[in-house]
Amino acid sequence: MESRNIRLAVIPGDGIGTEVVAEGLKVLEAVGTKIEPTHYDLGAARYHRTGETLPDPVLQELRGYDAILLGAVGDPSVPPGILERDLLLRLRFEFDHYVNLRPVKLFPGVETPLADTAAEDIDMIVVREGTEGLYAGTGGAMRRGTPHEIATQESLNTAYGVERVVRYAFDKAQSRPRKKLTLVHKTNVLTFAGDLWQRTVNRVAEEYPEVTTDYCHIDAASMFFVTQPGRFDVVVTDNLFGDIITDLGAAIAGGIGLAASGNINPEGTAPSMFEPVHGSAPDIAGQGKADPTATILSVAMLLDHLGLRAEAAKVEQAVADDIVERLAGWTGRTTSQIGDDITARVSG
Amino acid sequence: MESRNIRLAVIPGDGIGTEVVAEGLKVLEAVGTKIEPTHYDLGAARYHRTGETLPDPVLQELRGYDAILLGAVGDPSVPPGILERDLLLRLRFEFDHYVNLRPVKLFPGVETPLADTAAEDIDMIVVREGTEGLYAGTGGAMRRGTPHEIATQESLNTAYGVERVVRYAFDKAQSRPRKKLTLVHKTNVLTFAGDLWQRTVNRVAEEYPEVTTDYCHIDAASMFFVTQPGRFDVVVTDNLFGDIITDLGAAIAGGIGLAASGNINPEGTAPSMFEPVHGSAPDIAGQGKADPTATILSVAMLLDHLGLRAEAAKVEQAVADDIVERLAGWTGRTTSQIGDDITARVSG
Ligand SMILES: CC(C)[C@H](C(=O)O)[C@@H](O)C(=O)O
Ligand SMILES: CC(C)[C@H](C(=O)O)[C@@H](O)C(=O)O
Numbered sequence: 240m241e242s243r244n245i246r247l248a249v250i251p252g253d254g255i256g257t258e259v260v261a262e263g264l265k266v267l268e269a270v271g272t273k274i275e276p277t278h279y280d281l282g283a284a285r286y287h288r289t290g291e292t293l294p295d296p297v298l299q300e301l302r303g304y305d306a307i308l309l310g311a312v313g314d315p316s317v318p319p320g321i322l323e324r325d326l327l328l329r330l331r332f333e334f335d336h337y338v339n340l341r342p343v344k345l346f347p348g349v350e351t352p353l354a355d356t357a358a359e360d361i362d363m364i365v366v367r368e369g370t371e372g373l374y375a376g377t378g379g380a381m382r383r384g385t386p387h388e389i390a391t392q393e394s395l396n397t398a399y400g401v402e403r404v405v406r407y408a409f410d411k412a413q414s415r416p417r418k419k420l421t422l423v424h425k426t427n428v429l430t431f432a433g434d435l436w437q438r439t440v441n442r443v444a445e446e447y448p449e450v451t452t453d454y455c456h457i458d459a460a461s462m463f464f465v466t467q468p469g470r471f472d473v474v475v476t477d478n479l480f481g482d483i484i485t486d487l488g489a490a491i492a493g494g495i496g497l498a499a500s501g502n503i504n505p506e507g508t509a510p511s512m513f514e515p516v517h518g519s520a521p522d523i524a525g526q527g528k529a530d531p532t533a534t535i536l537s538v539a540m541l542l543d544h545l546g547l548r549a550e551a552a553k554v555e556q557a558v559a560d561d562i563v564e565r566l567a568g569w570t571g572r573t574t575s576q577i578g579d580d581i582t583a584r585v586s587g
Numbered sequence: 588m589e590s591r592n593i594r595l596a597v598i599p600g601d602g603i604g605t606e607v608v609a610e611g612l613k614v615l616e617a618v619g620t621k622i623e624p625t626h627y628d629l630g631a632a633r634y635h636r637t638g639e640t641l642p643d644p645v646l647q648e649l650r651g652y653d654a655i656l657l658g659a660v661g662d663p664s665v666p667p668g669i670l671e672r673d674l675l676l677r678l679r680f681e682f683d684h685y686v687n688l689r690p691v692k693l694f695p696g697v698e699t700p701l702a703d704t705a706a707e708d709i710d711m712i713v714v715r716e717g718t719e720g721l722y723a724g725t726g727g728a729m730r731r732g733t734p735h736e737i738a739t740q741e742s743l744n745t746a747y748g749v750e751r752v753v754r755y756a757f758d759k760a761q762s763r764p765r766k767k768l769t770l771v772h773k774t775n776v777l778t779f780a781g782d783l784w785q786r787t788v789n790r791v792a793e794e795y796p797e798v799t800t801d802y803c804h805i806d807a808a809s810m811f812f813v814t815q816p817g818r819f820d821v822v823v824t825d826n827l828f829g830d831i832i833t834d835l836g837a838a839i840a841g842g843i844g845l846a847a848s849g850n851i852n853p854e855g856t857a858p859s860m861f862e863p864v865h866g867s868a869p870d871i872a873g874q875g876k877a878d879p880t881a882t883i884l885s886v887a888m889l890l891d892h893l894g895l896r897a898e899a900a901k902v903e904q905a906v907a908d909d910i911v912e913r914l915a916g917w918t919g920r921t922t923s924q925i926g927d928d929i930t931a932r933v934s935g
Contacts, residue, residue, distance in 0.1 A: 319774045320775050320778040323775040324775075324776070328776070352814050355700075373742070378741075378779045378780070379779055382746075383783075386746050386747065387746060388783060390783040391742060391743055391744070392742040392780050393726075393739055393741050394726070397736065397738075398733065399734065402734075426667045427661070427667045427668050427671040429721060429726075429740045431738040431739060431740055434738065435731075435736060437667075438732070458830050458833075458834035459834060461834050462835060462837060462838040462843065465700050466700050466838050479773070483831060486807060487806075487809040487810060487835070489810060490813040490814050491813060
């Protein structure tokens with residue numbers, strides 16, 4: 240990898256996506272990597288112009304990259320679900336991003352909305368399944384628009400799909416000092432899927448005698464994220480529970496402006512994709528108000544994934560240092576000022 | 588109703604259920620109602636003794652009561668889902684408790700885990716659908732225990748089921764000073780069910796011109812519960828999202844020890860059922876450590892539901908006053924001491 244240029248596909252997307260991705264790329268250049276970015280204009284604008292969300296030839300082209308950096312997708316001018324399903328989720332599914340990796344970590348100096356909580360109390364990583372469950376998109380409606388309408392959604396869970404993400408989570412737990420893995424589900428109500436998840440965790444656990452395993456219902460977990468976040472180290476959970484709990488995680492760890500994520504294909508059969516957890520935030524788009532930090536931290540995850548560990552660490556450190564300045568009262572910066580400040584640190 | 592005795596079925600259930608229900612009944616007696624309680628031993632003990640969860644003749648008998656008070660259901664000695672599905676959820680379904688009413692209200696003096704949050708910032712009511720969605724229990728497993736296992740869960744949503752709970756929520760919103768209703772769902776992924784919920788809210792909204800309506804994805808809502816709880820007044824949501832968000836609501840409003848709920852059959856075709864949001868907490872059962880306040884507040888909801896408004900208000904006020912004493916450092920009381928103290932206030 241180190242000898243040739245890394246090929247990066249960039250999908251800024253909608254709303255603040257464009258603004259934050261620009262800052263991510265600044266930092267990426269400054270950190271001294273041989274990365275060649277190519278931009279793709281996918282999102283609401285293209286959908287309105289051509290009716291396309293993700294044309295097949297573009298999907299094929301994207302497959303050839305080493306990684307993808309995505310800003311955000313979604314716009315109120317497009318009916319709910321179209322860009323999400325046909326662009327964002329399609330990329331996750333087609334490129335088999337079965338691990339959606341979302342660190343929930345409170346940087347020193349960041350304000351959390353929780354009282355009496357120190358940075359060391361919030362340091363976990365959520366391993367969210369990315370290709371199954373209720374995101375499969377199966378379901379339908381009958382007698383739509385009548386008083387007799389029925390609408391269904393189906394959660395599809397396979398031994399194959401659950402086992403691979405559970406193994407990934409155990410590996411992660413094994414590599415961390417606390418070595419603790421918590422399954423979050425709702426086994427008392429979703430008995431069929433819950434039984435598959437719980438049996439899989441029990442079975443794989445036998446291969447990881449050093450890892451302590453634990454179980455928590457999604458409702459209780461939501462409570463504990465607020466009252467005892469320190470009880471979590473690695474959390475493994477399904478696609479929908481992971482979606483909910485990582486936004487909650489972002490909230491407790493100082494807000495959606497800092498939450499990074501990686502949609503990982505661990506075997507490398509297709510490019511992995513890195514994106515901030517936040518959405519396109521159309522209400523503040525184009526005003527320089529968005530915090531690019533989540534994207535810059537996603538860039539660090541991208542570098543780490545590509546094996547550029549030193550560069551990744553440098554970006555993370557630059558963010559940590561920048562955050563300490565914020566604590567000292569340095570607020571009111573625009574999107575690009577924050578990007579410039581972090582860029583200066585990585586090149587310095 | 589006021590002329591004859593009110594017939595109350597009491598299901599203490601498992602774990603701390605017995606302890607907290609005893610305190611609820613103390614308060615009920617002291618408040619001066621003509622309520623006749625009859626106890627039913629349903630739960631883990633009966634299941635182990637006789638294999639029964641909710642025998643049909645018992646279900647029929649329960650149907651004849653004016654209301655039900657339930658403690659908690661669930662024990663680690665019973666496989667997940669059995670007592671939940673065959674006892675608790677069966678009662679909700681058979682008695683058509685389509686409104687699961689869960690106030691999220693911070694009493695003055697209660698400590699919230701959120702920093703910089705005042706009591707007036709947290710005052711909402713969650714109207715959770717109680718009979719449909721993923722709780723329908725449909726789904727299954729194929730090739731169970733093999734590497735080719737598939738497990739499914741189905742979310743069933745009907746126009747009939749969604750409209751009636753949405754109407755209830757609009758009525759609630761109309762009766763409150765802020766008159767604001769927020770639909771919480773995940774319309775961008777659960778497109779079929781989400782479309783039914785959103786269309787229903789839009790249609791019913793036309794009949795309530797004074798109510799402001801709003802929409803929030805479940806992931807964003809989880810974040811806002813922590814960062815801006817004040818943006819919610821009445822929340823209407825499906826069964827599973829309601830389950831998650833009300834535990835989170837309990838957490839921000841001072842903990843599960845204070846969260847009350849009513850499983851309501853608004854037409855009165857079967858008895859409504861009142862229960863604390865917390866579970867059976869087997870780890871602290873029998874030690875006098877459980878806080879009975881959530882059950883006592885559920886008793887207040889029960890009184891209110893039966894039209895005994897003055898008595899309900901008296902119980903609520905007694906709890907509010909008791910909580911102020913806690914603030915003054917009055918801690919370390921046992922379950923029955925808290926019950927006695929609140930009882931003394933309502934009879935005094
Ligand atoms: C935009 C939406 C489809 C997406 C999801 O639900 O996965 C987002 O909320 C996320 O968490 O990445
Ligand atoms: C015990 C369980 C089945 C129940 C639910 O999921 O509804 C509980 O969590 C609740 O919120 O009342």
